[in-house]
Amino acid sequence: MRRLCRLALLGVPLAGLAAALAYRYLPVDACRPDASVRDTFWSPLRDVGLRAGLAMSALVSAVIMATFVVGPFYLSRGLGLDPAWMGLAMAVGPAVAAITGIPAGYLTDRLGTRRLTLVGIGTMLCAALWLSQVSGLIAYIAALTVLTAGYSLFQAANNTAVMSDVSATRRGTVAGLLNLSRNLGLIFGASVLGAVFARSSPDVTQATPQTVTAGLHATFATAAGLILLAGVIAWNRARTRAGSEHTNIDKLKS
Template identity: 30%
Template sequence: MPLLPTPGPIRTLALSTLINTIGNGLWMVSSALFLTRFVGLSIGRAGLALTLVALVSLVISTPAGYLADRLGPRGVAIGALVALGLCESALVTVHSMAGFLLVATPMAVLDAAQRAARGAIIGGAVPQDRRVYTRAYLRSVTNVGLTVGAAAAGVGLTVDTRAAYLSLIVADAVTFLLAAAVLTRLAPVASAPRPRSGPRLTALRDRPFLAFVVLDGLLATNFGLFEVAVPLWIAGRTDAPRWMISVVFAVNTVAVVLLQVRAARGTETLDGAARASRRAGFTLMAACLIFPLTAVTHDVPTMILLVVAAGVHVTAELWYSAGGWGISFGLAPDQAHGQYQGTYAMGHQFGQMIAPVLVTALILGWGTPGWLLLGAAFAVVGCLIPPVVRRAAANRAPAGTRSTVDAGT
């Protein structure tokens, strides 16, 4: 795999994504401390505020995608990123929960718009057989950007003054503007014509596609499993040193950067993508069988098992992501990539929202039985995706490059 794609839309999207996600890394690491230490919110109120903002983003995803289709995704993406930069800079004036929500709520709308528009840009500017590759490449770039941003934010956290946190916010605002500037190098992507009749938000009426979105969202809880439950499990239920938490996260990050594009091979068609989602379910089950063993092992064997389990988990994560991209692009009508990508994102966001409560209740509350139950659920959900996708594909008019999911694979 070349380090850089050939000049064109993919490279432009990659550079814009890298800049934007460096800023995301700055905010991701510093937001909780900024809100609690300098805005004055309690931990509970800070969590509530961030959850409310996430809900807004979830609800607005499909309408934002429809807007991107109608107005042209390139213009929507650029406009949303510029507005995000201006809103982000306004956070330096926030001193209360109400003030934070006043700024963060429109930011959630704008963020949903730029995400859906990016999906529509890929759908409109990238050849069909390169769309999943593009999403995979951008995910690798995203992990690089988040890592760089998080590392840079560590400087501000070490200084630990209001001025340091405000500097991180301003830097994040600048990355939005720079990412927008890079996207101006893209050729305009044609907007979709307004439907003469029928509903506007067709993705929300596409029941087979919504069924896939729900199942995909349930598989998306694997991110919360790894980000929330696994660190707590390592710290509280194993004798492994705390630094093993960093080791398993490093395994995940490095694997995504190096292997996501390779893992996406074969998912350009619906049948290949559905098989990848099914493999992801069974591989997540395997990870859920390995992690509980670390509660009864000691010292080096525990550390080895944690690394193995993290490797199995990230393998499932790579297949899960690639499968979802292939299915979401394969089932979207050509004139509605924005709203279908927005609806697909809703499932992912929903899964990440319910994951912290769900996985901690099962794993930390029930221990090994909770791991086993969660693993079985992942396998069942993975098995359900191919027939759901097969039904969704059958409801669509034949398209030259779309593949029907093979019932026997």
């Protein structure tokens, strides 16, 4: 318990450092008297493209949460890793996300949000299908790396697509909706995908490595379905926006 308290206390100076950096470097927004009081929290949801972006954000966040819920059981019970090695294996995902974040943003600027959204979802789908058949530590880490890299691509592209068409008076509200969708996705992933794993391995403390592996496969087979649904939403959003752009061009020509 004392070790846990010490670890928790280590986060205090880190949080203070983050607050100091935010205070020092983030720009100060001026008050916007033109912001309408009637512009409620839910009014931006009338935008079909925004709803699509929020739905996709929730779906892929649920899949990422599955790696944190199911991963430790597979690494410890399925592969027999001790806590230290399990922690190192679990750190691969966040490390890949940190490394690929800036390149994902650069690619979004160069190639566009529509293309990168589909590429990110496609990469995640391949990784989820791989995880639904994976066996062994090296293969698991490789699949996790691909999944997280795809998630970085998707997040950079989807966030840019959502925020690009938002007026200045609604940016804070839409940013809050994006955070809400991610958190709802994390809750959904922890509960529903965790339940899928629990159904496949009811008593994980007594489960054999084969049973835990079967639970991992069932979980990510379900996760692949969620990613496929996100891909359908992304495709429809891209077609809708392309159609509206062609309509606007035809109007200008006429």
